[in-house]
Amino acid sequence: MLALLVVTVIAAVRSTDLFAAAILFGIYSFLTAILFMDLDAVDVAFTEAAVGAGVSTVLLLSTLRLTGRYEQRHKHSPALPLVVVGLTGAALVYGMTDAPDFGDPEAPAHTHVAKRYIEDGPRETGVPNMVTGVLASYRGYDTLGEVFVVFTAGLAVMMLLGTRVRGGRSSGREAIGDLLVLRVVGKVLIAFVMLFGLYVQFHGDYGAGGGFQAGVIFATALIVYDLVFGEADARRVMPHIWTERLIAIGILIYLGVGVAGMLLGGPFLDYSKLATDPVKGEHLGILLVEFGIGVAVFGAVMSIFNAFSGLRLPSEGGRDDV
């Protein structure tokens, strides 16, 4: 597995065809996701597969459509960068001689706060999936901050690329082609992907999953719909203005849960007051917060995708074929 990763990176470094590099990046992400499964990080594997192999690749390809497929051979010699890279790598390897052995249960990372999360987490939050519990409850502030980063990034992309298709209400980009196979397979597939997204969203407290993954998976379903059936149809299902609003709505749900806890007499983002039983309250709070995260991430990913796919090259007169 690791050897495959190494091969992928070397191939990506060497290729001057950016299309190939983008696809290699997708493969690299997918291999990483499998590696994460192997290392017990099911939630992370989930996210990496949906984000790295799915959304990133789509974004990279839409960028390449606008910036060109091939890169130039660089003229200066690669000696200096190689020296820098070699020195940095040597320093890192030297630092690693002090690192604890792989899988050592006594490593410092496992003996500090993580112990409490594992021993008390499920009991205190009522959520068997510790990753979800830590994410939404113990580190609720962190996660709120991260959702804000996603929100800001979505805003930045929209400001840089613009939110509307230029030249008034055009019918939008057309579908990949009128292929019956794509339409039939797409229709069946999208329904299952969305169902799966909902399952991941609302089952994230018992199994692997949660708001971040669900938001991305749901967005992937709509992106596939957009690619197969064309932008005009996709916009009827999910108007652009709503994808933008959803980012804010998601954050407001998150903040609202925090403020609700405050109004009921607890500190900000303390869910234990949300129900008569503190553990039930925690569980409810985590569910609601995860829902907020899911909505915000879905909105952000969709808006970013729309911003990229809505752009026209100056040379193309309003219409383009992907």
Next chain:
Amino acid sequence: MYDYLVSVFLMMGALYVVIAHGNLVKKVIGLGMFSTAVFILYITIGKVEGGTAPILEEGVTVYSNPLPHVLILTAIVVGVATTAVGLSLAVRIKAAYGTVEEDEITEMNLQAEEAGQDGTEDES
């Protein structure tokens, strides 16, 4: 130990892309690969020998560390959002300069400076 070494190698390969390649989109791909290599390092640290996924289950006492998982999970989503910002900057640069190659952009900036005009800022 092998895991750590591979993740360092992946990081360095990606760092080479970021430093040595002039194409801005390629640089963004390099950054993405670099951050994924860092994720691998973190998740490797979180693994506990004989442990299982950190989801409560009857009869299981050893779990892998959930904390790195939480950190990396959010980092991945934040990573794709920031990557999108980087890519959209590249798109704007392409619109303004007509290229995403670093050498050509520097050259055009130098020429504009010599000509004494401030024409590089406007978006065509």
